[in-house]
Amino acid sequence: MRLANHAGRAVLVAQDGIIDLERASGGRFGSDMSDAIAEWRQIQEWEQKANPLPAQPLDPELLQAPSPRPRQVFAIGLNYADHADEAGYELPQTPPTFTKFPTCITGPGTEVRLVGDRVDWEIEMVLVIGCRAFAASEHDAWSHVAGVTAGQDLSARDVQLEGPSPQFSLGKSFPGFGPTGPWLVTPDDLEDREDLELGCLLNGEPMQQARTSQMLFAVPELIARLSTVCPLLPGDLIFTGTPSGVGNRRSPQRFLRPGDVLNSQLEGVGSFETRFVASTIPQAPTKKGGQQ
Ligand code: ZN
Numbered sequence: 001m002r003l004a005n006h007a008g009r010a011v012l013v014a015q016d017g018i019i020d021l022e023r024a025s026g027g028r029f030g031s032d033m034s035d036a037i038a039e040w041r042q043i044q045e046w047e048q049k050a051n052p053l054p055a056q057p058l059d060p061e062l063l064q065a066p067s068p069r070p071r072q073v074f075a076i077g078l079n080y081a082d083h084a085d086e087a088g089y090e091l092p093q094t095p096p097t098f099t100k101f102p103t104c105i106t107g108p109g110t111e112v113r114l115v116g117d118r119v120d121w122e123i124e125m126v127l128v129i130g131c132r133a134f135a136a137s138e139h140d141a142w143s144h145v146a147g148v149t150a151g152q153d154l155s156a157r158d159v160q161l162e163g164p165s166p167q168f169s170l171g172k173s174f175p176g177f178g179p180t181g182p183w184l185v186t187p188d189d190l191e192d193r194e195d196l197e198l199g200c201l202l203n204g205e206p207m208q209q210a211r212t213s214q215m216l217f218a219v220p221e222l223i224a225r226l227s228t229v230c231p232l233l234p235g236d237l238i239f240t241g242t243p244s245g246v247g248n249r250r251s252p253q254r255f256l257r258p259g260d261v262l263n264s265q266l267e268g269v270g271s272f273e274t275r276f277v278a279s280t281i282p283q284a285p286t287k288k289g290g291q292q
Contacts, residue, residue: 001044003036003147004183005064005107010036012047013183017055024053034069038234040130040146040186063272064107066149066184067128072236073100073178074226075124075153077168079215079241086249095217095225098168100153100178100239108181108272114279115174118157119256122242123200123208123264126151128184133223133232141223142193144232147184150198150266152274153239154178157248157255179264180237181272190268194218197267198243203260210243217241 002013003021009031011018021043022031029036029043036043077096078084084091112119130146153172160171172178187193199209217225222238232238247254256262258278265271 001040001047001186001189002183003033003040003043003066003186004058005033005066005068006058007062008064009033012043012053013058014053014055018058019053019055024050033064034067034235037067037128037130037146037184044186060182061109063109063182065105065180066107066147067105067180067235067237070102070105070235070237071233072230073102073105073239074237075100075168075172075239076217076222076241079217080210080243081214081216082210082244083242083246084216086244086246091216095222095241097226098172101169101173104173104175105178105180105237106176108179109274110176110179111275111277112154112176112179113174114256114258114276115156116158116279117255118248119276120155120157120247121200121202121207121256121262122153122155122246123198123266124151124153124239124242125196125198125212125266126180127219127223127238127240129232129236129238130234132234133227136223136227136232138220138224141220142187144223144227145187145219146234147186148190148193148196148266148269149180149184150182150264150269150272151178151180151237151239152200152262152264153242154256154274178239179272179274182270185269196269197265199265201263201265202254202256204263207247208243208245212240214243215241
């Protein structure tokens with residue numbers, strides 16, 4: 001099952017268009033996407049028994065963040081060996097974890113204002129939590145996932161790497177720095193939820209390509225580890241890490257510029273485009289400009 005946030009309403013995505021959840025269910029389910037995420041199992045049961053539902057056209061311009069109001073957004077660093085290697089780190093023994101503050105989360109088709117001249121891309125598989133998980137076991141970790149979606153962990157490398165210790169959470173949380181979409185796909189609808197190809201193209205040129213089966217810490221372990229600390233709540237997002245090919249580790253380095261178009265793809269889910277425009281706000285002061 002595919003659930004999308006279309007013009008602020010929860011919809012099912014069918015072959016021939018979208019089906020408004022509230023109208024098609026006669027009000028059994030509401031229009032709010034956050035509620036739909038928490039009720040994804042009931043929606044799935046209802047949908048499997050429902051008569052064929054008439055679809056209306058999907059307007060890609062109207063798609064919004066699959067989880068519009070996450071209370072917590074977790075992000076994992078160095079979860080692919082080739083990326084840890086290009087970044088000059090040893091392979092981690094535990095998953096490095098930071099947050100993208102929730103105000104940065106947007107949908108597909110976002111236009112992002114660049115901040116400074118060192119904004120970088122990171123394609124990632126993003127998990128959308130569907131029910132509360134606390135101290136979940138690896139065995140039933142996936143049962144807490146309503147769906148997966150594609151995401152970009154956009155990163156201002158100067159802000160991220162400035163100062164005596166890295167500021168991952170701040171450097172990755174400017175407005176629009178967490179585009180997600182185009183919708184969420186329930187795990188049962190994926191051919192192999194542990195092995196999905198992901199990648200991104202910059203102005204049509206491939207920059208990153210990998211498979212989620214290459215993650216050092218797979219989904220069950222991530223959920224088990226995170227949920228021993230924080231209860232995971234419906235609508236929460238987990239950015240699961242990026243493979244190699246980011247701009248600041250290329251030679252020569254390449255950062256996002258006004259006019260660039262970034263295409264993000266996740267197998268079994270789909271793709272979306274992010275456009276970049278020049279900043280109109282003053283750049284945050286930096287001491288060194290950052291060499292990394
Ligand atoms: Zn990342």
